[in-house]
Amino acid sequence: MEALTLTPLETEALRLSLWISVWAVAGSLPIGIMLAWVLARRNFPGKTLLDGLIHLPLVLPPVVIGYMLLVLLGRKGMLGEPLYRAFGISFAFNWKGAALASAVVAFPLLVRAIRLSMEAVDQGLEAAARTLGAGPMRVFFTITIPLVVPGIITGIILAFARSLGEFGATITFVSNIPGETRTLPLALYTLTQIPGGDAGALRLCVISVIVAMLALMASEILTRRVASKLKG
Amino acid sequence: MLEIKVKKRLGGFTVDVAFSTGVAGVTALFGRSGAGKTSVINMVAGLIVPDEGLIAVNGTKLFDSKQSIDVPPEKRRCGYVFQDGRLFPHLTVKSNLVYGMNLVPRAQRYVSYDQVVDLLGIGHLLARRPAKLSGGEKQRVAIGRALLTSPSVMLMDEPLASLDIERKGEVLPFIARLPRELSIPILYVSHSLDEILNLAEMVVLLDAGKVVATGAVKDLMSRFKRM
Numbered sequence: 001m002e003a004l005t006l007t008p009l010e011t012e013a014l015r016l017s018l019w020i021s022v023w024a025v026a027g028s029l030p031i032g033i034m035l036a037w038v039l040a041r042r043n044f045p046g047k048t049l050l051d052g053l054i055h056l057p058l059v060l061p062p063v064v065i066g067y068m069l070l071v072l073l074g075r076k077g078m079l080g081e082p083l084y085r086a087f088g089i090s091f092a093f094n095w096k097g098a099a100l101a102s103a104v105v106a107f108p109l110l111v112r113a114i115r116l117s118m119e120a121v122d123q124g125l126e127a128a129a130r131t132l133g134a135g136p137m138r139v140f141f142t143i144t145i146p147l148v149v150p151g152i153i154t155g156i157i158l159a160f161a162r163s164l165g166e167f168g169a170t171i172t173f174v175s176n177i178p179g180e181t182r183t184l185p186l187a188l189y190t191l192t193q194i195p196g197g198d199a200g201a202l203r204l205c206v207i208s209v210i211v212a213m214l215a216l217m218a219s220e221i222l223t224r225r226v227a228s229k230l231k232g
Numbered sequence: 233m234l235e236i237k238v239k240k241r242l243g244g245f246t247v248d249v250a251f252s253t254g255v256a257g258v259t260a261l262f263g264r265s266g267a268g269k270t271s272v273i274n275m276v277a278g279l280i281v282p283d284e285g286l287i288a289v290n291g292t293k294l295f296d297s298k299q300s301i302d303v304p305p306e307k308r309r310c311g312y313v314f315q316d317g318r319l320f321p322h323l324t325v326k327s328n329l330v331y332g333m334n335l336v337p338r339a340q341r342y343v344s345y346d347q348v349v350d351l352l353g354i355g356h357l358l359a360r361r362p363a364k365l366s367g368g369e370k371q372r373v374a375i376g377r378a379l380l381t382s383p384s385v386m387l388m389d390e391p392l393a394s395l396d397i398e399r400k401g402e403v404l405p406f407i408a409r410l411p412r413e414l415s416i417p418i419l420y421v422s423h424s425l426d427e428i429l430n431l432a433e434m435v436v437l438l439d440a441g442k443v444v445a446t447g448a449v450k451d452l453m454s455r456f457k458r459m
Contacts, residue, residue, distance in 0.1 A: 131308070147321070
């Protein structure tokens, strides 16, 4: 039965992975919903550019994202230094940086899922709510948001799963520090670099698969439950 | 009383109409599909902005291009019944009904929830969701939802068009009762002569975005027959 209990090292990596992913998704969700709405409902010059910018992390190598974050938000970065001096906030080489890297890489998946769902919402319903006396903000929170809940759930789970698997941007931006930024994939990578680490790497591999599967199944069940509720 | 005099270019054709309704009772907007009927009531509701013109209900201006008045739809107090109902699928019938009502100050309400539920015979549907309603039931709930905002004008866009004959017979009597129960103007869009003869006192005849004739239903009867 000893094989089924997690070693302290594994517990730490798993806990850190979940913690960082939760923060990555929670932090980017409000901005993601806002941008999804802007892309789904507004027309303005530069929309294609904004769309491209949001999708960029999907096609760029994560290492590039990590390096850009390092240049921008590192201790001596263009934004990182003033941010640290003004507010004492730093993303360099800590879990917050890892969460930020994960959030950026997972962001396109989050926005895309919510946007598609928002585009599917009948704008006639929003118009009807307006004629019933609801202002744009009320319409957004009482009609649009409830109707895109399935898309929001899908987006959250996709982004969460992507965050759990984040490797390249994280290791480039915040390095591989045990207990701070060494998430499951980084711990796995570390073990593969040590002689005799194969068994441990395999265990982490299995843990990763289980966590990812659980997340996907949870998403499926939740989405189905919400969808059936919407259908009455 | 509803006064309207608006111009709006929509794609290839221009809606250019002017007419006014009585203080109460049903005025039918009658014409072929594509004559611009829905565009006209969308302009009254504030869902389409006219290029120029004036829209006023009981002397209150909702839109006036000269004075740059454009009251947003949520402040116009138009009770709009859409052709496809547009009930909110995530809310129960009851929540749909009170969605607009709760946004109207008590002092401005002239119909009560119980009255409307009773008038439309929808008391047994309150706990259901729209997906579980028949077409006729949906339209009755949609009428109730609009009515409960205590509107100063009712706009009805072919509320019976998506229903089969049996369902039409189920909803029509309820609509026929509205003018007797409420003293507000009702603008009723239709391309069905039957409905108009049953419901309307006045007719505005539209063709290709222009008003071809206006008058009492009886007087225009002979013209309808030829359409």
